[in-house]
Amino acid sequence: MxxxxxxxxxxxxxxxxxxxxxxxxxxxxxxxxxxxxxxxDANTTHVDFRFTANYSGMGxxxxxxxFKIIGEYPDLAEKWQKENKMPNEVAKKVHTTIINNCIPEAxxxxxxxxxxxxxxxxxxxxxxxxxxxxxPKGGMEVA
Numbered sequence: 629m630x631x632x633x634x635x636x637x638x639x640x641x642x643x644x645x646x647x648x649x650x651x652x653x654x655x656x657x658x659x660x661x662x663x664x665x666x667x668x669d670a671n672t673t674h675v676d677f678r679f680t681a682n683y684s685g686m687g688x689x690x691x692x693x694x695f696k697i698i699g700e701y702p703d704l705a706e707k708w709q710k711e712n713k714m715p716n717e718v719a720k721k722v723h724t725t726i727i728n729n730c731i732p733e734a735x736x737x738x739x740x741x742x743x744x745x746x747x748x749x750x751x752x753x754x755x756x757x758x759x760x761x762x763x764p765k766g767g768m769e770v771a
Contacts, residue, residue, distance in 0.1 A: 629697060629698070629699030629700065629701065629718065629721060630697070630698040631695050631696070631697060631698075631722075631725050632695065632696045632698055632701060632703065633666055633695055633696045634693065634694075634695040634725065634729055635693050635694055635695070636683075636691055636692070636693040636730075636733065636765070637692050637693050637694060637741065638690075638692040639689075639690070639691050639733070639737065640688075640689070640690040640691075641687070641688070641689045641737040641740070641741050641743075642687050642688055642689075642740070642745055643686065643741045643742060644686055645686050645687070645689040646684065647731075647742055648709040649657070653738055653742060654683055654684055654686055655682055655683075655684040655745050656679050656681055656684070656744070657680075657681070657682045657684075658679075658680070658727070658729070658731075658746060659678075659679070659680045659681075659682070660678070660679045660680075660723045660726040660727055661676050661677065661678050662667040662675055662676070662708070662714075663676045663677060664691075665704065665705040665708040665709065665714075666705055666741075667704075667705040670695065670702055671698060671699065671702070672697070672698055673696065673697040673701070673705045673706050673723065674694060674695075674696055674702045674705075675694060675696070675697060675752070676692070676693070676694045677690075677692065677693055677695075677722075677726050678691070678692050678693065679691045679693075679726055679727070679730035679734070679744035681734050681738075683744070683746075686743065687741065687743045688756075689734045689737050689738060689743070689746065689751045691730045691733060691734065693730075695720070695725065696745050697718070701714075701715065701718060702747065703715075704718065704741070708768045718756075720752050723752045723754075724752045724771060727752065731746060731747065731767075734746045734758055735747065
C-alpha cells in the first residue's frame with residue numbers, strides 16, 4: 629500500500645485568548661478523521677481527511693486535505709462507505725500519514741498565532757473493539 633498525492637485543501641487557526649494572557653496548564657487534543665473515501669479505479673482510493681488540534685478553550689487549528697491510497701485493498705472505499713470501517717493496518721497507516729503531515733504545518737500555524745506547538749506527536753493505536761468504528765457523519769478518529 630502506498631500513499632500518494634497528499635495535499636492540504638483548507639487551513640483554519642484561531643486563538644481565543646488575548647496575547648500575553650496567563651496560560652496555566654494547557655491540554656492539547658489531537659484528532660484525525662477520514663471524512664470521505666471514494667474508489668478511483670481498481671487499485672486507487674481517494675481519501676479526504678480532517679486534522680484538528682484543540683487547545684482547551686485557548687484556540688484551535690483545523691487542517692483538511694486529501695490523498696490517494698494505491699494498493700491491494702480493492703473494496704476499501706465500499707466497506708468504509710457502508711460500515712465506516714477500514715482494516716486496522718490501513719487505518720494505522722492512514723492516520724499516521726495524516727498526523728505526520730499535519731503536525732509540522734500545525735506547528736508553524738501555532739507559532740503564527742501565538743499558541744504552543746501541538747507536540748509531542750500523538751500515537752496511533754487501532755484496536756479490534758468499537759474504538760475503530762466511526763460516527764455516521766465522519767471518519768475514524770484518532771486522538
